[in-house]
Amino acid sequence: MKPANIPVLMLAQSLAMATAPVVILLGGIIGTELAPTPALATLPVSTMIVGTAVATVPAALLMGRFGRRVGFVSAALVAMCAALMAAFSIASHNFWLLVLATFFLGTKLAFIQQYRFAAAESVTPENASKAIGWVLAGGIVAAYLGPAVAKATSDWLPYGLYTGSFVALAVILLLASVVLCFYRNVQVSTAVVEEPGRSLVDIFRQPVVLVALCSGVTAYAVMSFIMTATPLSMHLIDQHSMSDTTWVIQSHVLAMFIPSLFTGYLIAWVGLHRILLMGVLLNMGTVAFALSGHDLHSYWWALVLLGVGWNFLFLGATMLLTQTYLPQERFKVQAMNDFGIFTFQAIGSLGSGIVMHHFGWAAIQWVSLPFLILSLFAVLYFYRIQQKGAVIASAHI
Secondary structure (H helix, E strand, C coil): CCHHHHHHHHHHHHHHCCHHHHHHHHHHHHHHHHHCCHHHCCHHHHHHHHHHHHHHHHHHHHHHHHHHHHHHHHHHHHHHHHHHHHHHHCCCHHHEEEEHHHHHHHHHHHHHHHHHHHHHHHCCCHHHHHHHHHHHHHHHHHHHHHHCCCCCCCCCCCCCCCHHHHHHHHHHHHHHHHHHHCCCCCCCCCCHHHCCCHHHHHHHCCCCHHHHHHHHHHHHHEEEHHHHHHHHHHHHHHHCCHHHHHHHHHHHHHHHHHHHHHHHHHHHHHHHHHHHHHHHHHHHHHHHHHHHHCCCCHHHHHHHHHHHCCCCCCHHHHHHHCCCCCCCHHHHHHHHHHHHHHHHHHHHHHHHHHHHHHHHHHHHHHHHHHHHHHHHHHHHHHHHHHHHCCCCCCCCC
């Protein structure tokens, strides 16, 4: 066990996770200026998520081969270069170069998603949910740091609006790479590694694994689908100010990560299935508020509920997943789980711009609802399994 990894991962999360709110805030706005057609305005945001999905399996395999520290540091340095590429694309008015840059920024997010598993491995099993929560809580700083720095440095350089924002992001990512040099890999005992693991088919036949995957997919796909459309709907269609739009996005990202400070304790107190259920219901509350109007407070409440709902569903799904595999199975299970989650997130983000362009904000909400209902049934099924006293076949590191 290496509990000293937790503050390192938390600080790295605070810095590196700033990537996501910067691209989310600026991607659609810059895309509107540079895209050859309005339907492609959110493509820079979507390709970030596609990059995350594409990199999930290689990220896990790379760390399984060379260790987590090598993977974490190298990904931060690649992302730094991608941020500089994004700045150059704006200066040269090259939309497709911007799309390529956000794709590589997305690959960094795949490695960031591994922070939560690294945290669980660094502590005892009974402290895993708290460790995951504390590391995810680093996103609280990222929620302010990303948009605040992007806004403050937007006219920093004379090469075009927002070039300075991405240069500043590159500096933040460089700092993250330095912090990650202090991470120490957690070794699994030789006896455990030499034991054969189960096949992925056998692992994913477990109903509880499917519940964890369904919850994680819903958390990210619905969040991405609604969040990607928000700046377009607020700023470009409903003419809310950039300051108000920034405030809503910052509030949303804060709502995603502030609960991480206590979600682990809530899981121990009220039970995992109740946290998952609350996550689904909060997401349904998002749909209700989003459909209630286009005023600032309707947007704010919808995005805050979306953030808290994401936290409960995603952290709960992560904790559930860690109970379903053996130590020697962890990299391949984590890889396939995250590949499924971020593939659907990418589909949600790509579809968001198209649905928003052709059908509007209300359609975004109605399309989200069936996925939330499916997740609700999955969580209720998990509760039924628990009530029957089913045992989760698991082993902890």
